[in-house]
Amino acid sequence: MKIYFLNTLCIVSLFCSSLLAQTPGVNQWKKAVVKIESVQQRYSPDQLDVLLQKKLDSIGHVISQHETADIRGELAAIKDTLRGTGLLIVDGSKIYLVTAKHLIKATELSNGLETLTDQLTIRTDATEKPTNTISLLSLTTGLSKFKPFVLSSDKNDLGIISFQKNDYKSTVAYLKQIGVMPIPLQAIANIDDTRTGDDVFTIGFSALRGGKKAETANGKITTANKSASNFAVALAVYPGNSGGPVIKNNKLVGILGYQSGITTNVDVAIHPFVKANAATATKASVIVPLLRRLQANERNPTFNR
Numbered sequence: 001m002k003i004y005f006l007n008t009l010c011i012v013s014l015f016c017s018s019l020l021a022q023t024p025g026v027n028q029w030k031k032a033v034v035k036i037e038s039v040q041q042r043y044s045p046d047q048l049d050v051l052l053q054k055k056l057d058s059i060g061h062v063i064s065q066h067e068t069a070d071i072r073g074e075l076a077a078i079k080d081t082l083r084g085t086g087l088l089i090v091d092g093s094k095i096y097l098v099t100a101k102h103l104i105k106a107t108e109l110s111n112g113l114e115t116l117t118d119q120l121t122i123r124t125d126a127t128e129k130p131t132n133t134i135s136l137l138s139l140t141t142g143l144s145k146f147k148p149f150v151l152s153s154d155k156n157d158l159g160i161i162s163f164q165k166n167d168y169k170s171t172v173a174y175l176k177q178i179g180v181m182p183i184p185l186q187a188i189a190n191i192d193d194t195r196t197g198d199d200v201f202t203i204g205f206s207a208l209r210g211g212k213k214a215e216t217a218n219g220k221i222t223t224a225n226k227s228a229s230n231f232a233v234a235l236a237v238y239p240g241n242s243g244g245p246v247i248k249n250n251k252l253v254g255i256l257g258y259q260s261g262i263t264t265n266v267d268v269a270i271h272p273f274v275k276a277n278a279a280t281a282t283k284a285s286v287i288v289p290l291l292r293r294l295q296a297n298e299r300n301p302t303f304n305r
Helices: 008-017 026-032 045-059 065-076 166-177 265-270 284-298
Strands: 033-041 079-091 094-099 105-108 114-116 119-123 149-151 159-162 199-204 215-224 230-234 245-248 251-259 279-283
Touching: 026 033, 026 079, 026 199, 026 245, 045 065, 079 199, 079 251, 079 265, 079 284, 094 284, 149 284, 159 284, 199 251, 230 251, 251 284, 279 284
Parallel strands: none
Antiparallel strands: 033 079, 033 119, 079 094, 094 159, 105 114, 149 159, 199 215, 199 245, 215 230, 230 279, 245 251, 251 279
C-alpha cells in the first residue's frame, strides 16, 4: 500500500466536517462501503485434534511422531478466503468500519481466545480510478485487553474496527484522498426501526460479477420481532454481501449476516458464488452500544502500544 505523508489531523477534520449531519443519499452510501477480503484458518486447535485422530484411525497402524506432526501441519495449513462488505461510519472525527463478525473472527479456541483472520484487506470503488488494496494486518497483532476492534455476542453477527490506532493514520488519509465518504452516526437508527413488510435495500460487493463494483439490491423485511436483536430480509444476496448495510428511508437499520442456507464460514468457502433470496441482519440499534465499548478501549493509555 502506498503511504501518503499528510497532515492526518487536518485530513480527518475536513473528512468529517464535509459530511454534516444530513441524511445520506444513495451515492453517499456507495462511497461509504468497502469490499473486504478475509483469509482465515479453517480449523481451530480443538477441531484439528478431532480431525487428526480420525486420520490416524483411518491409517490403521502406528506412525511416527514426525509423520503425525506432518499430518497435523497439513490440516492446520488449510485456509479459506472470505469476501464481504463493510460500512465506514464517522463519529465526530473518528472513523470506524462496521461489518459482519464472521469476516473478522474465524474460530473459537478452547481457552476462550478468539482466532482472527490471518489477513484482512479492504478496497473501495468510490472513485473511477483503480484503488490500492488496504491491509489491516495490524488488527491481528499484539492482542491485548484494549483491542482495535469489538465483536458482538454470538447471537448477532456484528463487528466494528477502529481506525484510531496510530497504525491507521495513513489509511485514513488515503481513504480521504480517493473520495470515500463515511456515513455520519446520525444516519444509524439507534432505536429499532424495523417493521415486517418495510421496503429496504442493500449496497455491497456481491460475488455475482467478481465483486468489483458496489451494487444495490432491493427487498423487504420479512420478519421483525421487537424482542430480537436481528431480523430476516428478502433480498437477492451472494457471499460478498455479508457485512453490508440494510437501509430504509436512507437510514441504516441493519447489517447483513449470513445469507439463507449458510451457517458457517466453511459453508461460505465451499459455496462462494451461491445466490440466496433471503438473509439475516443484525439490527442497527446494536451498533452504538458496541461502538461505545470500543471507544472505552481507545481511551486507555495502552491502546496504541
